[in-house]
Amino acid sequence: MKSMRKRYYHFNHRDSIHKVEPVSSAQLEKGKRARPKRSLVKFILLVLLLVFLVMISYVAYSSISAANNVLSDNIKISDIFNKSTLKQTDGVTNILLLGKGGDNHSGGQLTDTILLARVRQSDKKIALISIPRDLLVQIPHDGKAKINEAYANGWNDEKNKDKKADAGAKLASQTVESVVGVSIHYYVTVDFVGFKELVDELGGVTVYVDRDINDPYYPKDTVTANGGFQESTGYSPFYLKAGRQVLNGSTALKYARSRETTSDFDRAKRQQKLLLAIKEKTLSLGILANPVKLSEIINTLGSHIKTNMNIAEMKELVNLIKEADQNQVINKVIDNNPQDGLLVSENDGSYYLVPKAGSFIEVQKLVKNIFETTTVETAEIEVFNGSGVSGLANQFAQDLKEKGFNVTKIETNKDIVAKSVVYDGANNSSASSYIKSCLKGAEIKSGQEGIIKIILGKDYVGS
Structure with missing residues (x-):
């Protein structure tokens, strides 16, 4: 009796009669081996896709967790993809930047840096206007005081204990609005630790130091290894040579704070320089387009920086300022310069600055027309x-x-x-x-x- 062997066939559709042709055992074995390979490739691709999705989810979650330490209102993942219209008045967005000492610093909630940034959306022009801390103003509900006290008053108000930073910034914004005559749309506050850590995260910033700084009375304060601030008695003399300098976080903080051998007005000019240097370094490193690095920076800053901008508004603002020409940035310090200053000093036991005109009308005129009066002439x-x-x-x-x-x-x-x-x-x-x-x-x-x-x-x- 002949042995029976299984035979396999396939249809050849090119033939009009559809002949059935036998399939060899070699072809059969080849097919058997091919199927597991294809399955393995699919499995690997699926695993890689899952790993990618987990990484994206982790980055998004980390970014949001970090951002919620910075933003005045908590956000969700969906907020990252939302579109938003940046607030503006007459095509200009106004942002109040406030610098303070922070925790463990005497007078840590006094904002000795008060800077108004105006961004015109049509041509991406930026104006930076520094307001001196000793300006005598009327603080809503609190009477007359130096303008740097407004944030502290809002912060210390008992009814605001759940949102101290937001309350402080809102009262400071209202106070500044009465001086400059324009609406404040957003605020950003940063303390000494946050500023130092930001500069270090960027790998330092480059500035041109106009003249040698020799400050024998710089306070002997330190930012500790665990990110805290420690105030000490005594002095730590600070010297910085004129010329192009790359500053790390500690030196940048000293450059921004030093005033004993210069003045508050000189310090304000240096702070504007640092702000522009930070902007340029951030854009040059592509950090704003790198969610992992951005998340790391925000996480490092933690509670040392606060803002009322949401994620979508931040994205829109970044798109505006990254196109701005730094050489066209308008820098103005409102001061008591005898030639064209808008303020005069008074001393009745305490040192104050008050408007030369008797009201803030000239200051408001300057701020409102800042983009129209930048070029005096063509010489x-x-x-x-x-x-x-x-x-x-x-x-x-x-x-x-x-x-x-x-x-x-x-x-x-x-x-x-x-x-x-x-x-x-x-x-x-x-x-x-x-x-x-x-x-x-x-x-x-x-x-x-x-x-x-x-x-x-x-x-x-x-x-």
Whole structure:
């Protein structure tokens, strides 16, 4: 009897009669081996997809957990994908930036840094306006006091004990609104620890130091290894050389705080520089597009920074400021400069600053028209440093820029000269008049039409 063998067939559809052809045992074995391979590949892809989804979920959860320490209102995952319209008035978004000492610092809720950032949405222009802490104002429900007390008053109010930071920022916002005459749409508060940690997370920031800083009375305070602040008695002298400097968190904090050998107004200018340096470093590292790194930074900052912006509003604001030209940023410090300051000082046992006009009408006019009054005239100003002292040309040029003048060149002169010289090609202009008032002993010569060339000599010691 012949042995019986199983035979397998397949249909060949190319044949019109659909012949049934036998399948060899080799082909059969090959098919058997192929199926598990395909299944294994599918399994691996499925596992990788699950791992990816878990990672995304973890990053989202971590980001939200960290963000809820910073935001005044808790958020959900869906908030990340929501679209939002950034608040604005007449096309301008106003953000109040408040810096304070924080926990373990005497007067830790006094906001010695008060800075209004105005962002015009149509052309992405930014204006930074610093308000001095000693300005005498009317704080709602609390009477007259220095403006830096407004946040502390809201924070310390017993009825606000569940939302101290939000209450403090709201009262500070209301107080600042009465001074500047525009609505405050958002606030951001940061303490010493938060500022130091932020700069360190960015790997340091680069600033140009206009002049040597030598402060023998800088307080002997430290940010501890566990992220706390420790206030100590005595001094820790702070010295920083003029020129381009890369600052770590501790040095940046000292650069922002030091004032004993300069002034609050100089300190305000340095704080604006640091803010712009932080913006540039953040954008250059692509951190805002890196959710993992962003989550790490927010988690590090923790309770040291607070804001009332939601995630969607932050995203929209970032898209605006990353397109802003840093060279076009308008910097203004409201001060008591004898030439064009809007404030005057008073001392009746305590030192105060009050508006020169008797009300804040001139301050409000400045703030409201900040984008329209930035260029006083078209005269091009070139500043050359022939004094032999590093940083003087940058310092002088920065002062001119803050007054709205058009500085087009800052360079070191090829020779050191004894006396300052002004080559005036824009005589009778406001720029020419202002420069001559600053350099009273300078030699005045005629210059190329439309250009004012300044050579700072050894006789110029800085403002």
